[in-house]
Amino acid sequence: MNFDDTPQEAAFRAEARAWISANAPKQYEEELRKSSLGRTVLKGANILEVAKAWQKKKAEAGWACLHWPKEYGGRGASPIERVIWQQEEGPFGKLSGMFIIGHGMCGPTMMAYAGEEQKRKYLPPLASGEKIWCQLFSEPAGGSDVAGLRTRAEKKGDDWIINGQKIWTSGAHYSDYGILLTRTDPNVPKHKGLTMFFLDMKSPGVEVRPIKQASGQSDFNEVYFTDVKIPDSQRLGAVNDGWNVSLTTLMNERMSIGAGVATGFPELFEFCNSLMLEDGPAIEDRSVRSRLANYAVKASGLRYTSMRAISALSKGERPGPENSIGKLVAGSMVQEVAMYALDLQGAAGVLSGLEDAEVAGKFQAMLLRAPGTRVEGGTDEIMRNIIAERVLGLPGDIRVDKDVPFNQIPTKGR
Amino acid sequence: MNFDFSDEQKQMRDAARKFLTEKCPPKAVREVLDGKVPYDTELWKGLAEMGFLGVAIPEQFGGAGAGHLELCVIAEEMGRANAPVPFSSTVYLAAEALLLAGSDAQKQKWLPKIASGEAIGTLALFEGKGNPSPKAIKLQASGGTLNGIKKPVPDGAIADFAVVAARTGSTGRDSDISLFLVDLKAGGVEAKPLTNVDPTRGQAELTFTKAKAEPLGAAGDGWSILTQVLDRAAVLLAFEQVGGSDRALEMGRDYALDRIAFGRPIGSFQAVKHMLADMYVSATLARSNCYYGAWALSTNAAELPEAAAASRISATQAFQHCSKNNIQVHGGMGFTWEFDCHMYYRRANASALTLGSLSYWEDQLIDRMRKKNPA
Ligand SMILES: Cc1cc2nc3c(=O)[nH]c(=O)nc-3n(C[C@H](O)[C@H](O)[C@H](O)COP(=O)(O)OP(=O)(O)OC[C@H]3O[C@@H](n4cnc5c(N)ncnc54)[C@H](O)[C@@H]3O)c2cc1C
Ligand SMILES: Cc1cc2nc3c(=O)[nH]c(=O)nc-3n(C[C@H](O)[C@H](O)[C@H](O)COP(=O)(O)OP(=O)(O)OC[C@H]3O[C@@H](n4cnc5c(N)ncnc54)[C@H](O)[C@@H]3O)c2cc1C
Numbered sequence: 176m177n178f179d180d181t182p183q184e185a186a187f188r189a190e191a192r193a194w195i196s197a198n199a200p201k202q203y204e205e206e207l208r209k210s211s212l213g214r215t216v217l218k219g220a221n222i223l224e225v226a227k228a229w230q231k232k233k234a235e236a237g238w239a240c241l242h243w244p245k246e247y248g249g250r251g252a253s254p255i256e257r258v259i260w261q262q263e264e265g266p267f268g269k270l271s272g273m274f275i276i277g278h279g280m281c282g283p284t285m286m287a288y289a290g291e292e293q294k295r296k297y298l299p300p301l302a303s304g305e306k307i308w309c310q311l312f313s314e315p316a317g318g319s320d321v322a323g324l325r326t327r328a329e330k331k332g333d334d335w336i337i338n339g340q341k342i343w344t345s346g347a348h349y350s351d352y353g354i355l356l357t358r359t360d361p362n363v364p365k366h367k368g369l370t371m372f373f374l375d376m377k378s379p380g381v382e383v384r385p386i387k388q389a390s391g392q393s394d395f396n397e398v399y400f401t402d403v404k405i406p407d408s409q410r411l412g413a414v415n416d417g418w419n420v421s422l423t424t425l426m427n428e429r430m431s432i433g434a435g436v437a438t439g440f441p442e443l444f445e446f447c448n449s450l451m452l453e454d455g456p457a458i459e460d461r462s463v464r465s466r467l468a469n470y471a472v473k474a475s476g477l478r479y480t481s482m483r484a485i486s487a488l489s490k491g492e493r494p495g496p497e498n499s500i501g502k503l504v505a506g507s508m509v510q511e512v513a514m515y516a517l518d519l520q521g522a523a524g525v526l527s528g529l530e531d532a533e534v535a536g537k538f539q540a541m542l543l544r545a546p547g548t549r550v551e552g553g554t555d556e557i558m559r560n561i562i563a564e565r566v567l568g569l570p571g572d573i574r575v576d577k578d579v580p581f582n583q584i585p586t587k588g589r
Numbered sequence: 590m591n592f593d594f595s596d597e598q599k600q601m602r603d604a605a606r607k608f609l610t611e612k613c614p615p616k617a618v619r620e621v622l623d624g625k626v627p628y629d630t631e632l633w634k635g636l637a638e639m640g641f642l643g644v645a646i647p648e649q650f651g652g653a654g655a656g657h658l659e660l661c662v663i664a665e666e667m668g669r670a671n672a673p674v675p676f677s678s679t680v681y682l683a684a685e686a687l688l689l690a691g692s693d694a695q696k697q698k699w700l701p702k703i704a705s706g707e708a709i710g711t712l713a714l715f716e717g718k719g720n721p722s723p724k725a726i727k728l729q730a731s732g733g734t735l736n737g738i739k740k741p742v743p744d745g746a747i748a749d750f751a752v753v754a755a756r757t758g759s760t761g762r763d764s765d766i767s768l769f770l771v772d773l774k775a776g777g778v779e780a781k782p783l784t785n786v787d788p789t790r791g792q793a794e795l796t797f798t799k800a801k802a803e804p805l806g807a808a809g810d811g812w813s814i815l816t817q818v819l820d821r822a823a824v825l826l827a828f829e830q831v832g833g834s835d836r837a838l839e840m841g842r843d844y845a846l847d848r849i850a851f852g853r854p855i856g857s858f859q860a861v862k863h864m865l866a867d868m869y870v871s872a873t874l875a876r877s878n879c880y881y882g883a884w885a886l887s888t889n890a891a892e893l894p895e896a897a898a899a900s901r902i903s904a905t906q907a908f909q910h911c912s913k914n915n916i917q918v919h920g921g922m923g924f925t926w927e928f929d930c931h932m933y934y935r936r937a938n939a940s941a942l943t944l945g946s947l948s949y950w951e952d953q954l955i956d957r958m959r960k961k962n963p964a
Contacts (some may be wrong), residue, residue, distance in 0.1 A: 176658055176885045177591045184590060239795040255590050448964045458959060461952075468951035470959065476874030479881050481590040489591075500870055556859075562869055563862035570857040572819050 180259075187256050191263045193239070198232055199267045200225060207266035211537040212437040212509060213390060213544025215269055216529075220416070223349060226270040230304025233336035240278055240302040248287065248302030249295055254488040273346055277308030281354045283427035285373065288411035288420055296375075297352070309348035309376070311341045311398060312421065316586070319557050321356070322365045322418060323576075323584075326400060328372070329567060330355035337380075337403040343551075346395040347383045352378050355405075356421050358400050359414055361582040368581055369417030390543040393474050425553075436505035436548075439541055440514035443467065446516055446534060457519060457572065473508055477501055496566050497522075502548070503558040510545035513538045592880055593875035594662060601655075602662045608639055609670035615929045621673035621789045622932060627747050627782070628791070633706050635673045641706025642680060646688070651701030657821075657887040661828045661879070663832035668832030671932050673789035675709045675744035677829065677943070681822035682743070683710025686752040686768065689821075690806030690814045695770060701749060711748040713739035713771075713795055714815065720949035721819060723763045723812050728797065730769060734777070735797040743943055743951060745793030746782040748773055752818075753802065754811055766811035769802035787939035789932065819895035819944055824882040827904035830940055831879050834872040834904070837911040837933045841865055841918040848920075861918060868911045875900075895961065898954035905947050908937040 203217050210216065217225060233239040234248060236456060242258045243249025252260070261268055271278075282301055285294060300306040317324035321339060337357060347353065353376055360368030376383070380403035385393040412420035447467055450457040457463045476538025480500060487495065516538035517524035526532045527539035549555050563569045576584045594602070612635050620626055636642050645660040646652025653659075660680070665815030666678050684703050687696055687710075702708035714738055719725045735755055742751065751771050758765035771778065777800030786791040806814050842865055845856030857859050857879035882900030885893040912933040923930040941947060 176594060176880060176887065178881065178884050178890075180590060258590075358705055444962070446959065448959065448962065456964075458955065458964070459950075464955040465948060465951045468898075468902055468954045469906075471954060472878055472899045472906070473874060475881065475899050476878045476903055479592065479877035482590070483877055483880065486590070486592040490593075500873060504870060504874070556863070559863040559866040560859070562866040563856075567862075567865055567869060569837075569842065569845060569862050569865065570854055572859065573853075573857065 184255060184259060188259050188263060191260050194236060195263055195267065198236070199227055199264075199272075207269050209535060209537070210266075210269060211442055212541050212548070213312060213392075213478050214260045214438070214536065214540035215272065222270070223273065226273055227304045229267060229270050232304030233482050234299075235430065238280065239304070243282065243286075243298070243302060245438075247282075250297035254282055254485045258482070258485055272352060273307060273349070274304055276310050277304065277306075277350075280310050280424045280427055281308040281352070281373070282356055284371075284411060284424045286422065286424050288371070289373070290408075301352075307346060308351055309344050309347045309353040310424070311344055311347070311353045312424075313343045313357040315342055316341060319554055321421065322369060323488040324356060324369070326357050327361075328370055328405070330359075330407075333372075333407050335405045335407060337372075337374075337400040337405060339400050341398040341400075343386070343395045344383075344398050345395045345551075347376065347398050348385050348412075349392075352376060353398075354424065357416050358581065359417070361414070364578050365576065365581040365584065366418040368415055369421070369485060370414050371411040371417040371420040372405050373409050373411060374403070378405070380404070389546060390540075392544075400405055436477070436501045437509055437541075438474045438477065438505045439472070439509040439516075439538075440470045442534070442541075443470060443512045443516055446538070447519070450519060452519070463519070469485060470508060470512060473504055477504055496562055499553075499558045502551050503555055503562075506545065506549040506555060509541055509548060513542035513545060517542065590877040594658065595649040595873045598658055598662050601659055602666060605663050605666040606669070606714070607641070608635065609666055609672065613672050615671075615932070617936075618671050618673050618789055618929075618932055624788060628675055628744075629673050632672060636672075636674065636676070637704065637706030640704075642676075642706055643700070643858065645680075646684060646700050646704050650696050651704040653704075656769050656827075659881055661886070664825045664828035665832035668829030668936075669836045671789060671833065671836070671936055673712070675747060675790075677790070677822070677826055678711040678744040678748065679703055679709050681819060681825040682712035683748075683750070683752055685821045685825075686712065686818045689817055690768065690810070691770075695803070695805065699770075699921065702749075708749040709744060709747055711744050711751050712744055712818065713742045713745065713751045715739065715741060720945040721815065723766050724752050726756050726766055728753065728755045730757050730767060730802065733802060734907040735769060735771065735802045736799060738794060738796050740794035740953035741783055741785065741792035744791050745795050745801060746780045746791055748780075751778075751795065752805055753797070755802075756817060757808055757811075763812040765808035766815070767808045768805040768811040768814055770805045771797070771802045772943065773798055775801055785939065787935040789936065790939060790943075816844040816894075820894055821886060823897040823901040823944055824879065824886045824893075826940060826944060827875070827879050827882060827900035830908040830937070831872065831876050833933055833936055833940075834868075834875060834907040834911040837908070837915040837930075837937075838865065838868045838872055840930065841868065841911075841915040844919050844922075855918070857926065864914050864918065868914050871903075871907040871910045878903040895954065895957040898950050898957060901944070901950045902954060905941045905950070908933075909941060912937040 206217055237250050240249040241252035241260055245251050312321055314324045328335045328337050355372045357370055358368055359370040380401045382399040384397045387393050411486055447457045447463055520533050527536045529535050532539055564571055600744045612632050617629055640653045641663050643652030644655045644663055645657050648654040753769045753771050756765055757767040777798055781794045805947040845861050846854055848855045879900045882896040885896035916930045919930050924929050
């Protein structure tokens with residue numbers, strides 16, 4: 176048990192710190208530090224451009240996608256080095272938000288299933304942020320039940336023809352490529368008729384329609400496919416083996432650990448530490464202290480859980496379900512934290528404008544973004560099922576659709 | 590960086606688990622629970638022989654000199670087994686106080702006896718309801734003797750000696766408090782066992798009447814030593830609580846797999862699955878906080894006070910959460926004396942109070958975080 180850096184780790188940290196200090200876009204540091212889940216605004220700058228420029232600089236100096244092999248645009252770094260980098264990158268790491276899906280899910284799937292030539296072609300520009308990727312899995316009929324999706328891929332000569340609709344695709348409106356899960360055989364049980372591809376989002380027949388979210392922002396989209404052509408060479412894995420390929424993606428989603436899911440705690444502590452209530456400083460109020468302490472131990476528990484996972488990873492152990500815990504706990508917590516911070520503001524808590532609201536509307540933005548956090552990447556209920564079944568070994572849910580051919584599964588409720 | 594116990598420490602855990610599975614089955618815990626004996630003397634002897642009582646006591650004082658990470662490992666196993674012995678009072682409280690503040694002679698006198706299982710020690714701090722606070726200490730020290738009442742004192746009725754917090758000044762400051770060592774068998778102390786929610790860990794009232802006492806640490810340093818002792822004990826007890834949480838979770842999981850209702854194992858109902866998943870989550874968060882606490886304890890890091898409070902809070906919450914829901918998973922069976930669920934429920938709720946309540950530690954945590962991050 177050692178929470179101190181080894182000499183090598185210390186040297187790595189010093190190198191990272193020096194490089195960041197010399198190269199990071201410092202003019203945005205304050206704004207990034209203050210930004211929260213649901214609101215990252217840079218006054219007078221296009222955040223996409225700022226993010227891409229920072230990512231490119233990192234890539235050129237060997238600080239992008241640290242754990243990827245060098246030949247694919249990474250650094251071949253150890254899991255601990257990744258954590259050290261994230262600690263040092265601090266608020267500038269918030270600029271990586273739009274790359275998460277590409278770096279965390281699409282890249283590793285390409286690494287596992289694409290041909291060598293394709294990897295060398297597509298991965299470095301993905302690492303450097305030059306090209307952005309999205310994940311086209313969810314559909315109106317297939318969210319938690321991913322394998323319930325209906326977008327069809329039909330073989331025609333050397334190509335596949337895609338027809339159907341995806342939904343909630345984050346970043347599709349600025350993405351260059353996507354990984355796409357399709358149905359290739361509706362006559363077999365649903366998990367056995369899926370196939371995975373990657374495609375150019377500018378292909379003819381791809382139409383991206385932004386969806387306005389409950390939070391008022393528009394980060395995700397509907398994506399329509401009308402006779403979109405994908406060459407067979409862009410298939411990932413075997414025909415009808417897409418479910419296994421998608422599991423790789425989802426496992427890697429769990430593996431992109433260390434990033435630390437936002438809990439809202441540091442923000443809440445800082446807020447309470449300076450807030451004055453009628454009877455004195457909030458931090459001296461008994462009930463405030465109790466709430467804060469409860470959130471504090473959840474936040475630190477999550478932090479050290481992810482560090483334990485990283486230690487296991489460093490020793491070559493497979494990533495456990497620790498990250499299911501991360502999102503499950505942090506998702507509800509950020510929502511509660513936001514509600515509590517607004518409660519402390521009383522009537523004025525209702526205001527959400529940058530200028531009128533306390534701490535630039537940070538908690539109001541969190542409040543409105545949090546419901547999505549509890550749904551995206553697997554809902555709270557699915558996370559609990561994963562823990563119950565894969566960690567505790569409890570029986571799987573009773574499935575009425577498992578062995579039924581896909582085209583005979585009922586589609587209406589009630 | 591490495592956030593895990595070493596292979597040697599894990600081997601020690603395995604050895605301790607094996608030993609306790611054999612020597613401390615639920616049947617043995619019940620002997621104490623049913624009031625047949627005040628604690629398991631055979632187990633106590635065995636723990637001494639295994640070297641577990643003196644694991645963190647230096648070799649020069651008769652211990653194994655392994656260290657506090659090793660003690661954390663043992664503590665977890667003691668909690669898992671719900672061991673009905675005065676381990677926490679003797680090892681986490683009395684021994685730690687001696688290690689921190691004892692003179693060489695005092696250490697020579699008591700530590701080897703602790704390591705060998707000959708002496709049971711405790712800390713006499715509380716005087717009725719309330720949390721650790723210098724103001725609450727009324728017991729008076731004068732002319733080398735103590736007069737007053739302490740309660741509840743953990744394992745007070747079976748202890749051979751006690752570290753006693755007493756009032757030696759009247760300035761209204763923390764420096765009014767000093768610590769004393771009292772040989773409880775030397776006369777002047779009357780011990781009365783008290784009924785408590787967890788009979789496997791006794792509580793007592795100690796009445797001191799001109800009891801002979803020798804100072805432990807410098808006069809006026811009592812409160813500062815106590816704070817350190819409580820922090821150290823908080824991490825160690827938290828490991829017991831984590832061990833107990835894990836065991837309660839395991840019992841619930843096993844029952845959910847075996848028990849059939851409505852033609853299915855109850856573990857296939859999502860309401861039960863999700864309850865168990867939430868138990869796993871709280872036990873895991875507590876364990877992770879405790880690992881940080883263990884590191885801080887073993888290195889005496891500046892982070893110890895904050896890490897100790899965090900370990901204590903999350904482990905208390907986890908053990909209460911897991912032990913109460915373990916009963917729920919067991920349905921009506923869980924509410925019978927026959928099943929072991931209530932032993933953990935009792936221990937969880939007793940442990941939650943022995944070093945000061947949850948709200949006390951919440952207060953401590955925020956104070957400490959605030960010192961580090963002034964507004
Ligand atoms: C902000 C955001 C970004 C997203 N980005 C992407 C993206 O980039 N790419 C992509 O492919 N998808 C994306 N998604 C989609 C996301 O993966 C799905 O919304 C999610 O998996 C849930 O599916 P659903 O919305 O169909 O809900 P449903 O599956 O219909 O669930 C509805 C409710 O039923 C519950 N439920 C469903 N099945 C079970 C079960 N077996 N047991 C218990 N309860 C159950 C759910 O927990 C939920 O409460 C995004 C979603 C959000 C909110
Ligand atoms: C104090 C006390 C007094 C009682 N008095 C009487 C009495 O006078 N007369 C009498 O006849 N009975 C009595 N009972 C029995 C009581 O009605 C049962 O204990 C109760 O119905 C639960 O059944 P069970 O104990 O078999 O638990 P189980 O049915 O085995 O349940 C175990 C766990 O599984 C869960 N579970 C079971 N089925 C499902 C499901 N379908 N979905 C989700 N979760 C499920 C339960 O909620 C529980 O958490 C008493 C019980 C107690 C504790």
